[in-house]
Amino acid sequence: MDNEKAWFVRRLVLSVLFLVIVAVPLYPELFGLDELTPFAQLAAFRPQLLVVVLVLAVLMLIRRGWRIAAALIGVLALVGVALTAPRQFSAARPAPAGARVLTVMVANVLGGGARAADVAQLIRDRRPDLVSLPEAQADVREQIRAQLQDQQYKGFTAQPTRAVPGATSVLVSAALGDVTFASETGTTFGNIVVTGGNLGSIRLIAYHGYPPLPDSVTTWKHDLLKVRQWCTQDPPTVIAGDFNAGVDHADFRGALGGYCRSVGPSVGGGLRGTWPADQPAVLRTQIDHVVVTRQFQPGTFTTYPIEGTDHRAVVATIALVP
Numbered sequence: 001m002d003n004e005k006a007w008f009v010r011r012l013v014l015s016v017l018f019l020v021i022v023a024v025p026l027y028p029e030l031f032g033l034d035e036l037t038p039f040a041q042l043a044a045f046r047p048q049l050l051v052v053v054l055v056l057a058v059l060m061l062i063r064r065g066w067r068i069a070a071a072l073i074g075v076l077a078l079v080g081v082a083l084t085a086p087r088q089f090s091a092a093r094p095a096p097a098g099a100r101v102l103t104v105m106v107a108n109v110l111g112g113g114a115r116a117a118d119v120a121q122l123i124r125d126r127r128p129d130l131v132s133l134p135e136a137q138a139d140v141r142e143q144i145r146a147q148l149q150d151q152q153y154k155g156f157t158a159q160p161t162r163a164v165p166g167a168t169s170v171l172v173s174a175a176l177g178d179v180t181f182a183s184e185t186g187t188t189f190g191n192i193v194v195t196g197g198n199l200g201s202i203r204l205i206a207y208h209g210y211p212p213l214p215d216s217v218t219t220w221k222h223d224l225l226k227v228r229q230w231c232t233q234d235p236p237t238v239i240a241g242d243f244n245a246g247v248d249h250a251d252f253r254g255a256l257g258g259y260c261r262s263v264g265p266s267v268g269g270g271l272r273g274t275w276p277a278d279q280p281a282v283l284r285t286q287i288d289h290v291v292v293t294r295q296f297q298p299g300t301f302t303t304y305p306i307e308g309t310d311h312r313a314v315v316a317t318i319a320l321v322p
Contacts, residue, residue: 087270
């Protein structure tokens with residue numbers, strides 16, 4: 001083998017190796033690494049990583065010896081962009097005639113750090129049927145409800161442990177009638193199931209999943225299994241809260257399966273990051289969701305700033321298809 005061919009083979013082998021090195025943090029689930037730190041955490045920021053890889057590919061084209069590697073990782077990034085694009089360009093559809101429309105809000109209040117006045121004002125502006133309040137103890141819930149004197153909301157809190165992040169509260173519009181609240185077990189944090197009243201067969205769930213901390217990825221995965229259980233059951237179900245996971249997580253996609261979908265990515269809002277709220281929009285990821293079973297048609301998805309919390313609030317509309 002002459003020198004030119006030998007150099008070409010060497011560049012090809014090194015380029016393929018470089019492709020694998022780049023692919024691992026982008027798609028750790030393909031290598032069985034999505035359960036390990038830091039890959040579980042990096043997956044939440046896959047859209048941003050795709051942009052970085054595309055820029056890197058363009059810069060590498062300048063050097064002749066790097067062009068094979070540039071082409072390989074460029075194709076990898078472009079495939080990722082093509083798979084991500086529908087989250088931004090999916091169009092919302094108007095509710096079908098005769099459909100029942102619900103408005104659902106999520107606001108992680110950071111253990112009471114969020115300004116109750118801001119949360120209450122958003123509730124007054126959007127008049128949601130359900131408000132899911134992760135990290136809100138009963139006193140925080142009541143501080144918000146006290147500022148809704150012009151509107152009637154019923155409240156309930158589930159807090160399985162003394163830890164403040166474990167508390168989850170809900171506010172439910174009085175328009176839904178005499179609903180029933182129940183604390184749901186089987187996960188680390190508090191979760192609440194709302195049924196009855198004027199909901200009919202609909203089930204509303206306020207959810208807070210455990211975060212994928214370096215030493216707690218197994219707990220994070222376990223909590224998402226509860227979401228899969230709810231999604232596979234029969235009642236028309238809405239799950240709203242801080243999932244601490246996004247659509248780039250294989251475990252989140254597995255939890256939804258073919259039974260549920262997240263409203264944001266379904267209506268062109270899948271790249272509207274909700275955390276960390278104190279960072280520029282391009283550095284956020286969407287971990288706060290309104291998830292619905294297939295009986296619902298997603299309508300709109302909007303995020304709002306709330307002073308004092310590291311999450312943006314989410315308001316979504318959905319329609320129960322008759």
